[in-house]
């Protein structure tokens with residue numbers, strides 16, 4: 001069997017990260033793991049974890065590392081990650097980066113590549129505002145949307161820097177057509193020596 005591929009995807013809210021994560025994971029035949037989706041599923045099903053995180057996620061705050069890290073430890077212990085995985089929305093703090101690094105090191109591995117979707121903030125804000133108008137999302141004001149972009153810039157930037165120092169970051173232009181962006185990601189990963197297996 002070929003070596004497992006362990007990928008992260010990072011990008012600003014509204015950058016189309018979820019869409020790209022799904023396509024990219026399918027191309028590599030690995031599961032896309034989104035901590036946000038796992039939390040939402042638990043909230044929907046009324047589990048203990050769901051009850052613990054409901055309030056926190058509703059306020060747009062981060063779930064404590066202790067809970068999030070244990071969730072990832074369990075998820076990465078499942079059989080379907082044998083060929084690797086694509087993480088979306090985790091790690092989000094430097095503490096989570098450290099936890100993940102140690103966890104993978106225990107298995108003799110590490111994150112192979114971090115795909116950074118680079119977007120133009122004004123263009124993304126404009127797109128999100130249009131969507132808010134079309135779908136009647138009254139809470140998505142320009143102020144709220146801009147705030148989320150700022151939080152991404154301030155809180156996620158240090159994480160990207162950690163992986164950049166390790167030489168793992170692949171920057172991809174995240175503006176434009178969905179299929180074109182998907183192809184750019186595949187080309188950038190292939191150039192780094194991580195083409196999907198045939």
Ligand code: AMP
Nearest residue numbers: 035036057060061062063068089090092
């Ligand atoms: P997302 O869909 O990735 O934006 O996640 C939705 C919400 O789940 C976030 O606003 C956080 O409250 C929580 N969440 C998701 N991933 C993490 C994480 N890695 N660390 C802490 N909280 C998270």
